[in-house]
Amino acid sequence: MSSSSSCTNILSILFTFIVFVLPTSAQQSTGACFTSIIGFGDSISDTGNLIFALNNSHRVNRLPYGETFFHHPTGRFSDGRLIADFIANALGLPLLTPYLPYYGDGWSFRKGVNFAVAGSTALNDDFFNEKGIKLETKNISLDVQLKWFKDFLSFMCSSKEGHCWSTKLPIGCIPKIPSTFHVSNAKDYDEETGCIKWLNDFSEYYNQLLIKELDHLRKMHPHTTIIYADYYQALITIYQSPEKYGFQSSPLVACCGVGGLYNYNSSCMCGDLGSTVCMEPSRHLSWDGLHFTDAAYRKIATGLLQGKYTNPPFTETCTLLEPIGNLDFPCNTF
Numbered sequence: 001m002s003s004s005s006s007c008t009n010i011l012s013i014l015f016t017f018i019v020f021v022l023p024t025s026a027q028q029s030t031g032a033c034f035t036s037i038i039g040f041g042d043s044i045s046d047t048g049n050l051i052f053a054l055n056n057s058h059r060v061n062r063l064p065y066g067e068t069f070f071h072h073p074t075g076r077f078s079d080g081r082l083i084a085d086f087i088a089n090a091l092g093l094p095l096l097t098p099y100l101p102y103y104g105d106g107w108s109f110r111k112g113v114n115f116a117v118a119g120s121t122a123l124n125d126d127f128f129n130e131k132g133i134k135l136e137t138k139n140i141s142l143d144v145q146l147k148w149f150k151d152f153l154s155f156m157c158s159s160k161e162g163h164c165w166s167t168k169l170p171i172g173c174i175p176k177i178p179s180t181f182h183v184s185n186a187k188d189y190d191e192e193t194g195c196i197k198w199l200n201d202f203s204e205y206y207n208q209l210l211i212k213e214l215d216h217l218r219k220m221h222p223h224t225t226i227i228y229a230d231y232y233q234a235l236i237t238i239y240q241s242p243e244k245y246g247f248q249s250s251p252l253v254a255c256c257g258v259g260g261l262y263n264y265n266s267s268c269m270c271g272d273l274g275s276t277v278c279m280e281p282s283r284h285l286s287w288d289g290l291h292f293t294d295a296a297y298r299k300i301a302t303g304l305l306q307g308k309y310t311n312p313p314f315t316e317t318c319t320l321l322e323p324i325g326n327l328d329f330p331c332n333t334f
Helices: 003-011 049-053 083-090 125-131 142-156 176-180 197-220 231-240 294-305
Strands: 016-021 036-040 112-114 162-167 225-229
Touching: 036 083, 036 142, 083 294, 197 225, 197 231, 231 294
Parallel strands: 036 112, 162 225
Antiparallel strands: 016 036, 016 162
């Protein structure tokens, strides 16, 4: 893999955030925490936008993607659900509807909408064009998603208040990254987790800057509650003690792939001819070398919803969450 494409892949996983819309006074009297969810981001949150943009030609539009929970592909880069799915269910809301397939059908978005597109970047296309970096898919960056949101805003918003959920990956632990940046120097790897230290240091640095920016936004918008969700800590805790959380002792090995140290090969990926799937996806953290399993996303969502990895704790904002054990909602809710 070229260095340019490697940089693009790192940059593409730098953002995911969710906006929760508060209920009106009438809805508050019924005990509702939120009326809808609006999602932005990349493949961590995409529920079907990319495969629509590519006319269903992507490998994620075929099994084994979706096999564990939905039993068919849904456009999600997982064997089942994503963090946003578990959060929506805990809030008593339907799964996020992807924006592109249902554009113009406003009724589908009354309980929420998802602008996230797999492969999208936080920086716009012009930046990459100037650097001579080729993007696999154009016009799906964060600024494009925000434009879609602005077009949609007049229909959706009934309140000036909202709740923003902002997250970031420990990229040194994603199997694709150690495969790409594999080095012989043992000092580059964390002894406890096997992750690449300098990339995780980069994630931590990014998160420190993000926290400062969120503090600035809180001062600018005092009537808006902004919740910082520490996706890094929620996930790194599992990497440090995988067996404690029900996962196998080699958490960097992908469930679906084609051999190698981490069961990841960029020339033959999950869903491609020749790839194989592990017998127990629920025992694996990584699904395809870049994304996580339904079981992993459940554990991450549990940590976030219980407030341990959010600031302020999510439970301070909404005390009416469904018990985490009840997150096995029926697949016909999709």
